[in-house]
Amino acid sequence: MSKTYEISAILSNLTERERQELQRLADYSNLKSLPEIWPLVAKRFGDNVALRDPHAKPEVVITYTQLVQKIQQFAAGLQALGVKAGERVSLISDNSPRWFIADQGIMTAGAVDAVRGSQAEREELLFILGNSGSRALVVEDLKTFNKLRPRLEDLAIQLVVLLSDEAPPTDETLKILNFAQLMEIGANHTLEPVEQTPDTLATLMYTSGTTGKPKGAMLSHRNLMHQILALGAVVQPQVGDMALSILPTWHVYERSCEYFLLSQGCTQIYTNLRSIKRDLKEFKPHYVVCVPRLLESIYEGVQKQFREQPANKQRLINYFLGVSEKYIKAQRIAQGLSLTNLNPSTFEQLAARMQATALFPLHALGERLVYAKVQEATGGRIKQMFSGGGALPKHIDDFFEIIGVEILQGYGLTETSPVTHGRRYWRNLRGSVGQPIAATETKIVDPETRKPLPTGERGLVLLRGPQIMQGYYQNPEATAKAIDADGWFDSGDLGWVTPQNDLVLTGRAKDTIVLTNGENIEPQPIEDACLRSPYIDQIMLVGQDQRSIGALIVPNLEALEKWAETQNLHLRLPDEAAKEQNKEDSANKTQVSVESKIIQDLFRQELNREVQNRPGYRPDDRIGPFKLILEPFSIENGMMTQTLKIRRHVVMERYRDIINGIFA
Structure with missing residues (x-):
């Protein structure tokens, strides 16, 4: 089990700069549980807007004073209906202000919530309800309840609360209320204070992850605080700063960030994939919590706009981008923040500073003519975007640095509450996930022997600190495998640390592809390099026990069709026969499919170039056979997680015959 820490230990184990930055949180340092924070927050920020959902009908706007009232009312309603301290309550819902009210209402009542999104598969949700032993169920709406109702008879569920205002169905065996009814009960019931300690269980976070059956990570109030x-x-928001919320709010990364940003008096605005481009411009957020896939989407949108410009303007844009790339790399060396040159000599730093000075006028011109317009698409007020939940491709990191939007990459897992490392704005070492946050230890060990490795050598990443979970719920075997007797948690990630203690990740231990020649291939860095190609939208490497690695590629059809036009070709897709075609436009063009030689040759060139240009390229990194597939990996088809990471085992199973075929 993990080592015990007191809040005072967290505060004492800080750098001088971090201690100064943390003064504003002194009032929170003596709290024993998360719910205790909200009355203090309400007292401090009062009529400032805490939660805003512009897409709800009608729009929802909740101040800090109103938020704590609603949390306590929800909690009192649960207590009045018999929910006891320590009991589990399953919370199955997606992003909304009512989710946050329910989440903190459950904890305020002294109960433990087991959380998941309403879009998850029914069997997974039923497993969570059963494994957690929940007696109460809070669901997003009637549709979600109806999905689960046929099997609830087999479970311990006695009470159901709808977070919607739909009329609850009558049921002989279950007590069912909607949100308004529960809040009315709470308004007429006095909230009974519940004694909770830092080690009291706060929530069960079930890891769907990329492999295997869900496991319930037990997170305590100490973990969350x-x-x-x-x-x-690490980050110091100002009262009233806007934060855009798009990730699943029940996911530990978004959830902890919400707790933190709201503790600072920020206004959280809920958005979605359909609305985010408009909301960025309308609300002009100061902070966005995101995953790499969202940043890739913004990048691709910008690249699309660039490709639509006249040829001479495209050349000018590419010229500025090329100059600015040289400028930021020189700046990194001058500041001692280059991952490829961690210990530059005085002469190297001086030369880099001179180069940056020489390039700055052209970089500034590019900023005025090109990059400022890109910044406008993000609202123009971004202080930082926090990226987590997956590896950030190098070209994405470089691009946002060029245009002047700062990305702070962080690292952690569900089991670590989640943040263990983060890049600071005063030490933003691109390519790393930053230094450990307060009271967090990192150890790199040999994956086989578990012996510690010297600084700079790659191995398995072990983590220890006050954010490490208590264990997996009702799964002592999995807990013992994940956390050793000294409290070190096995992250399953591979990486190394710099002399300044920045963590650099190189892949997942479980994702490693072993070729027949014994070489170990980490797919993530190679996949990230390939994503630089404008014609590759998604890619997953395969090749376990093969002579070379292969790839499944989802092409960017829009970019591919545009390329085909420049070659006087018409890209014919499998479903085009069912569409109305502009025959005149394609009549004089050669018809080609994604399987045609010219398209295959294009992708071969793209793969070879991007892989060979990758730092640290080895001959075994070369991608051999590949297959273009037209169905994107998505949450809807089960091939991506809710945080947009590819579920490799699902893709492998779905395309098993194709994978076997390309290696035949």
């Missing part, structure tokens, strides 16, 4: 305190030493 550590995140609020430690993140306050």
Whole structure:
């Protein structure tokens, strides 16, 4: 089990700069549980807007004073209906202000919530309800309830609360209320204070992840409070700053960030994939919590706009981008923040500073003519975008640095509440996931022997600190495998640390592809390099026990069709026969499919170039056979997680015959 820490230990284990930055959180340092924070927050920020959902009908706007009232009312309603301290309540819902009210209402009542999104598969949700032993169920709406109702008879569920205002169905065996009814009961019932300690279980977070059956990570109030305190030493929002919320709010990364940002008096605005481009421009957020896939989407949108410009303007844009790339790389060396040159000599730093000075006028011109317009698409007020939940491709990191939008990459897992490392704005070492946050230890060990490795050598990443979970719920075997007797948690990630203790990740231990020649291939860095190609939208490497690695590629059809036009070709897709075609436009063009030689040759050139240009390229990194597939990996088809990571085992199973075929 993990080592015990007191909040005071978190505060004492800080750098001087972090301690200064953390002064504003002094009032929170003596709290024992997360719910205790909200009355203090309401007292401090009162009529400031806490939660805003512009897409709800009618729009929802909740101040801090109103938020704490609603949380306590929800909690009192649960207590009046018999929910006891320590009991589990399943919370199955997606992003909304009512989710946050329910989440903190359940904890305020002294109960433990087991959370998941309403879009998850029914069997997974039923497993969570059963495994957690929940007696109460809070669901997003009637549709979600109806999905689960036929099997609830087999479970311990006695009470159901709809977060919608739909009329609850009559049921002989279950007590069912809607949100308004529960809040009315709470308004007429006095909230009974519940004694909770830092080690009291707060929530069960079930890891769907990319492999295997869900496991319930047990997170305590200490785990969650550590995140609020430690993140306050890394980022310092101002009262009233806008934060755009798009990730699943029940996911630990978004959830902990919400707790932290709300503890600072920020206004959280809920958005979605359909509305985010408009909301960025309308609300002009200061912070966005995101995953790499969202940043890739913004990048691709910008690249699309660039490709639509006249040829001479495209050349000018590419010229500025090329100059600016040289400028930021020189700046990194001058500042001692280059991952490829961690210990530059005085002469190297001086030369880099001179180069940056020489390039700055052209970079500034590019900023005025090109990059400022890109910044406008993000609202123009971004202080930082926080990226987590997956590896950030190098070209995405470089691009946002060029255009002047700062990305702070972080690292962690569900089991670590989640943040263990983060890049600071005063030490933003691109290519790394930053230094450990307060009271967090990192150890790199040999994956086989578990012996510690020297600084700079790659191995398995072990983590220890106050944010490490208590264990997996009702799964002591999995807990023992994940956390050793000294409290070190096995992250399953591979990486190395710099002399300054920045963590650099190189892949997942479980994702490693072993070729027949014994070489180990980490797919993520190679996949990230390939994504630089404008014609590759998604890619997953395969090749376990083969002579070379192969790839499944989802092409960017829009970019591919545009390329085909420049070659006087018409790209014919399998479903085009069912569409109305502009025959005149394609009559004089050669018809080609994605399987045609010219298209295959294009992708071969793209793969070879991007892989060979990757730092640290080895001959075994070369991608051999590949297959273009037209169905994107998505949440809807089960091939991506809710945080937009590819579920490799699902893709492998779905395309098993194709994979076997390309290696035949």
